[in-house]
Amino acid sequence: MSGRRSPGDGGLYWDEKRGRWIASLTVGYTAGGRRIVKKASGKSKTEAKNKLKEIIRDYEDGLALTSSNETxxxxxxxxxxxxxxxxxxxxxxxxxxxxxxxxxxxxxxxxxxxxxxxxxxxxxxxxxxxxxxxxxxxxxxxxxxxxxxxxxxxxxxxxxxxxCEIPDGCEGRVSKALNLNQAETVLSSAEQADARIGGYIILSLMTGARTEELRKLSWSHVVAFDAEREVWLPVTETGWNHTDYAVYVWRSVRQGGDTKTAKSRRTLKLPQHAVEALRRLWEHEGLDKTDDCAGLGERLVFTTKNGTALSAGNVRRDFRKVIAKAGLTAAEWTPKELRTASCPCCRTPVSPSSRSHAWSATAIRRSPRPSTASRSTP
Structure with missing residues (x-):
């Protein structure tokens, strides 16, 4: 009969009920003082002994000892x-x-x-x-x-x-942009579309604002220059009887509400065509008949018909309807490609200074400088 195994060598015995050799090793103790035992089994004594050696080796190497069958x-x-x-x-x-x-x-x-x-x-x-x-x-x-x-x-x-290494995948869709003629056609189609998606497309095409930025744009960040007070104020306070307008691109629908980069936080002056689209949307929503316009500051500019925030899917679906009416293949275009469009498409009557501010997402040399009092906390 074989002698008793030394401490730390584990146990090896025959289980009559299971009809298998069982290898076991104590690897520690619980907080309550009970032993933590790892077990393995084999049809033969040699198989069980080999498994016991693996348990001992892994235990000494500090590897996790598990018999988990998790998939x-x-x-x-x-x-x-x-x-x-x-x-x-x-x-x-x-x-x-x-x-x-x-x-x-x-x-x-x-x-x-x-x-x-x-x-x-x-x-x-x-x-x-x-x-x-x-x-x-x-x-x-x-x-x-x-x-x-x-x-x-x-x-x-x-x-x-x-x-393992990650292989190269399929080639992605080639980035593209609307040319001048296509952009003009899309603008014309947007003018005839619903005021919500029409204004969204016009503003995106003429300012180059990102889709996630426009979806978070609020009326308090649509501002006009009040010449009498020489200050930039939200249109909810100062109305639409002014010459110069701009939008504060300070937020997006990204996690945390921040823009993509620090430099993406910017102010964009609006060409007249974009101003007209926003004013048309303002009237379409019946906001011109609201007595307390100042209370509309945090209301989103572009929403669903129910007044809820737009999702990417909402924008994509309505955008493709406008694209199709413009005579383009809807499946070949996405809203983000408005940002890369040929944007000297700003049509008359548009001043040269406004034309230079369209599309570019970089810093604007002649950007409006809102007073501290008129700027809401981003």
Whole structure:
């Protein structure tokens, strides 16, 4: 009969009920003083002994000791639920969509401990024929971060995803811009469209403001120069009987409300055509009949018919209707491409100074300087 195993060598015994050899090793104690035992089993004594050696080696190396059968799908869903705290709703929706469409259906059934580099390489290679490089980076990030989270939870020993390279994806859609004739046609179509989307397109095309900035634009940030008081005031206070108008591009629908960069926080002087579009929208909303216009300051300029904030989908759908009426193929254009359009399209009557301020998102040399008293806190 073999002698007793030395302390720290673990245990090895035959289980009559299971009909298998059991290997066990005490790896620590709970706060209540109970032993934490890791076990493995084998049909033969040699198989169980080899598994015991693996447990001892991993324990001495400081690796996570786990017999977890958690799958990739379970790990990804756990990370989506607990690993995106503090992220914006749009970010959560983005990652959830990519996970449900590209990660879980493809490799979700695999157990984390059985997932191999070859599995991931084949998965990424298959997706590279369907997705752009940016999308590949997103699905890789989802799996990588889910695996790191699983390591923290002692569900797997190491992150094999980090050993894999991201292949190049499909070529993306080539960026483009409306030429002068197309821009003129779109402007004409926008004039005949609903005042909301029409004003949105005209302002975007003539100022170069980003789509996420226009969706957050409030009436308090549409200002006019009051010549009598020599100060820039919101149109909600000073009305529309002035010569010079501008918009404060200070906010966006991004998480936290900030613009894309520090330099993106800017003031854009409006050409007359854009002023007319905003005034038409003002009257269309019935705001000219409101007694307390000052109370409309934080109301958004561009909203849905119900007065709620626009989503990217709302803008895209209505934008494509206008594009189609302009004789262009709606599926080939997106709202953000108004920003890159050939914007000396500002038509008469437009002053040369206003023409120079259209489109450019850089600093404006002759930008209005609102007084401290008239500027709302960004």
């Amino acid at each position: 990739v799908a379970e790990a990804v869903r756990y990370w989506l639920e607990h690993g995106l705290k503090g992220r914006g709703d749009s970010t959560v929706i983005l990652y959830t969509g990519f996970a449900n469409n590209h990660v879980i259906p493809a490799i979700g059934a695999r157990k984390l401990k059985d997932l191999s580099v070859e599995d991931i390489d084949r998965w990424l290679a298959g997706k590279a024929r369907q997705l752009s490089t940016r999308s590949l980076k997103i699905i890789y990030s989802i799996l990588n971060r889910s695996m790191r989270n699983a390591i923290v939870r002692d569900k797997v020993k190491r992150n094999i995803v980090a050993l």
